[in-house]
Amino acid sequence: MTFAACAAPSVAFINPGYSSEPFWVSYSHFMQAVADDLGMELEIHYAERDFNRLLALGRQVRDRQPDYLLFVNEIYAGPELLRIFEDSPVRLFNVHSTLTTSQRERTGNPRERYRNWIGSLIPNDEEAGYLMGKALAAMKPPGQVEMLAFGGVPQTPSAQLRNLGLLRALGEHPDIRLRQLVNGEWSRQRARDQARTLFERYPAVRLVWSANDEMALGAIEAVRERGLQPGRDVxxxxxxxxxxxxxARLEGDIGALTSGHFTLGGWALLLVHDYHLGRDFAERIGVDALGKVFRLLDEEQVALLQRRLGAAPLQVDFRRYSRVLHPERVGYPLDLSPLLDVPTQAR
Structure with a gap:
């Protein structure tokens, strides 16, 4: 079925994070920039990290019937959302955290049991964990070194995959001893409190791996309380x-920073836009797509992103990446390259 004669679609996004959470707010802002360029109607609802609220929002969206719903499998909510929308004309697209293998044994894959579940797009989370682990290994002093690691919410596939990436990196560096991997649950305060206890227990730790920024910043506070200098002593x-x-990356407190996954919801909107107007993304990337959005950032790239993300509106013309608007395009970027390229107006 094609929609070539239709206007750009209406889309609802259930954002699983807090409405005050920097990452998820930036995620929504990037989506809005893409939607504005493509003429899409976008509504964003924050679940405030509450499972019941997330499902209630899903039911509200089902009753309003936009053309599409974008959802995240946070706290394993994906199968229940698919069930809620099973008989709905709303089409679903899964972004950021896809359903786990065990969940898919019950739900099937996109376009199978749930025909209105048209696809998914997830980040390369395992590679992100690996890249951070390898970068820390490259910065360590000679000889045996001890490490602490702070993972995210354990019921989130993204957190699980980043942990696996760290363990893969450590498998290549037997001179690094992982003292403990704890669930910081993406929280600065929780990680700070955990780090205070862990540094008392393991005072020789010189490497700290964190699955997000908030936990890293919390651990840095705990290190400073001990009179140690981040970026030098740890x-x-x-x-x-x-x-x-x-x-913190520009000042050297953080030596290894990976980013890019905040763009994923925006790229999902681009795929939905083209699908709605008759160019099925599955022809190029399949129904289960992996966006290689994560990359390690050097100081120059961080400074560039800092400037570009601080601009309003975001100085990127997302229309140029649509295969509907530009039929000569072969695929989709699905990474950070449009934001790390020279500004559009300078072309």
């Missing part, structure tokens, strides 16, 4: 794109 990794973590 090396840190982090993921995300907050203004604070960008500054």
């Amino acid at each position: 090396q840190f990794s982090a993921a995300n794109n907050s203004a604070e973590v960008f500054q």
